[in-house]
Amino acid sequence: MHLLAGLSRPELDVPDAIRVGPDAISAERLLACAAAVAADVRGAKAVAVHATASLPTVVAVVGALLGGAAVVPLPPDSGPAEADHILADSGATLLLRGAAEPPPGPLPVIPVSLSRTGTPASAAVTPEDPALIMYTSGTTGAPKGVVLSHAAVAADLDALADAWAWTPDDVLVHGLPLFHVHGLILGVLGALRVGSRLHHTGRPRPDAYAAAGGTLYFGVPTVWSRVSAEPAAASALARARLLVSGSAALPVPVFDRLAALTGHRLVERYGMTETLITVSSRADGERRPGHVGVPVAGVQTRVVDDEGRELPHDGASIGELWVRGPMLFDGYLNRPDATAAARTADGWMRTGDIAAIGPDGWHRIVGRRSTDLIKSGGYRIGAGEVEDALLAHPAVREAAVIGTPHDDLGEQITAYVVADGIGEPDLIDFVARTLSAHKRPREIRFVPELPRNAMGKVQKTLLGRR
Ligand code: MCA
Numbered sequence: 001m002h003l004l005a006g007l008s009r010p011e012l013d014v015p016d017a018i019r020v021g022p023d024a025i026s027a028e029r030l031l032a033c034a035a036a037v038a039a040d041v042r043g044a045k046a047v048a049v050h051a052t053a054s055l056p057t058v059v060a061v062v063g064a065l066l067g068g069a070a071v072v073p074l075p076p077d078s079g080p081a082e083a084d085h086i087l088a089d090s091g092a093t094l095l096l097r098g099a100a101e102p103p104p105g106p107l108p109v110i111p112v113s114l115s116r117t118g119t120p121a122s123a124a125v126t127p128e129d130p131a132l133i134m135y136t137s138g139t140t141g142a143p144k145g146v147v148l149s150h151a152a153v154a155a156d157l158d159a160l161a162d163a164w165a166w167t168p169d170d171v172l173v174h175g176l177p178l179f180h181v182h183g184l185i186l187g188v189l190g191a192l193r194v195g196s197r198l199h200h201t202g203r204p205r206p207d208a209y210a211a212a213g214g215t216l217y218f219g220v221p222t223v224w225s226r227v228s229a230e231p232a233a234a235s236a237l238a239r240a241r242l243l244v245s246g247s248a249a250l251p252v253p254v255f256d257r258l259a260a261l262t263g264h265r266l267v268e269r270y271g272m273t274e275t276l277i278t279v280s281s282r283a284d285g286e287r288r289p290g291h292v293g294v295p296v297a298g299v300q301t302r303v304v305d306d307e308g309r310e311l312p313h314d315g316a317s318i319g320e321l322w323v324r325g326p327m328l329f330d331g332y333l334n335r336p337d338a339t340a341a342a343r344t345a346d347g348w349m350r351t352g353d354i355a356a357i358g359p360d361g362w363h364r365i366v367g368r369r370s371t372d373l374i375k376s377g378g379y380r381i382g383a384g385e386v387e388d389a390l391l392a393h394p395a396v397r398e399a400a401v402i403g404t405p406h407d408d409l410g411e412q413i414t415a416y417v418v419a420d421g422i423g424e425p426d427l428i429d430f431v432a433r434t435l436s437a438h439k440r441p442r443e444i445r446f447v448p449e450l451p452r453n454a455m456g457k458v459q460k461t462l463l464g465r466r
């Protein structure tokens with residue numbers, strides 16, 4: 001079955017089947033617009049998509065997939081170095097983008113519009129072919145390209161449709177960015193595979209969620225926290241069928257407030273770019289605050305100690321979570337070393353998350369192994385990348401970046417910097433010119449020196465206390 005099989009469902013045969021912000025389109029029209037893109041990309045192995053939250057982005061992604069090219073979503077606010085890295089590393093040969101702002105850049109640009117159509121004809125793709133290459137931060141260095149096959153994406157979306165009883169009768173609502181797994185793979189390709197209508201609200205604002213009148217809602221914990229702070233918006237969601245949270249830990253008080261305001265106990269699910277979504281609570285099952293649920297169809301999980309020995313599923317033994325299943329990535333593009341380090345020979349992904357599994361199979365995520373991966377507003381940010389951006393400023397002598405607790409964002413990026421003659425706003429601006437907006441430090445604490453151990457390594461665990 002084609003990845004986007006749901007596009008032929010009669011439920012999508014309406015003029016506003018797929019809405020993004022102010023623009024809406026029927027599935028038939030989407031296929032016709034995407035066909036023009038598919039003809040343009042035919043023969044290309046990978047194409048980049050300037051992934052604004054807009055309908056042309058959806059047309060570009062569908063067109064590229066139908067044309068047999070792997071999609072490389074480019075965050076629209078990427079800094080110049082970030083964008084150059086993604087374009088060069090991915091091997092993308094074309095850049096697809098809405099017609100509005102033709103950019104300078106290294107690649108030929110294909111303008112994508114809602115008025116140009118072609119004749120639908122899918123290229124021959126096999127399930128093993130790459131569907132997407134998603135760039136994601138590691139603890140150090142530039143983001144790595146996560147290669148996800150058509151088969152992996154299809155397996156995950158089918159497992160989620162099963163877990164969430166997601167059908168063509170649903171109307172999916174969210175306002176998440178279209179360059180990550182959550183907003184793009186689950187939030188767009190999921191709807192187009194299941195055949196449910198999609199209403200993307202442009203931004204994930206509580207009032208927009210309330211006005212959309214959907215049945216199935218996606219959000220990161222920051223979004224749900226903001227909804228829970230607006231009782232009028234929250235109560236409008238009482239009419240929905242299912243509210244789903246993911247990408248970071250959902251605080252128990254937010255779960256409780258939403259239950260009181262909406263009557264819904266949120267479904268929480270867990271995943272990562274490299275594995276897609278592997279664990280979730282179910283539409284037809286219990287919802288347990290502070291827990292992320294049970295493995296979705298086809299997934300095996302285990303927790304292991306530092307030597308890789310499996311720990312008992314007793315709810316108390318805490319170790320690294322490993323996952324295995326048909327939705328896992330093929331590897332990091334051009335990085336066999338990093339792929340080998342992340343995965344065992346028999347196919348387990350070492351997630352880097354610390355978890356406990358109960359005797360009933362319920363998973364609880366306790367934290368991360370490394371302090372160098374930060375989750376802020378649901379975005380994954382590598383400390384090393386931000387440190388490199390800070391150190392590029394001539395006034396900065398040393399820099400160490402950590403995540404510190406933040407009521408709204410879960411964690412905020414806090415930088416400890418040894419520098420002469422520069423202030424906080426100027427340094428934050430400097431980073432913002434190099435990296436995407438969400439990678440900017442929220443706070444810079446200037447210190448005379450960084451705490452180091454006898455080997456000279458910065459002791460980040462001591463930093464949060466300063
Ligand atoms: C931000 N601002 C700043 C700074 N940082 N200003 C000065 N200094 C800073 N350091 C500005 C912003 O530009 C914005 O301005 C305003 O402050 C508010 O920013 P913020 O608090 O960040 O809120 P926001 O812009 O409303 O964004 C919150 C958000 C966003 C909507 C929740 O973080 C978001 O879209 N997160 C989703 C991330 C996601 O999709 N992750 C999925 C990864 P202005 O208002 O002027 O713009 S995939 C994944 O994790 C897996 C597979 C999974 O499990 O799903």
Ligand code: AMP
Nearest residue numbers: 246247248249269270271272273365380
């Ligand atoms: P990303 O690659 O951006 O998808 O980030 C993946 C990481 O997000 C995981 O390794 C977890 O640390 C975190 N994550 C995703 N979902 C959850 C959740 N429900 N609870 C706690 N952490 C989560």
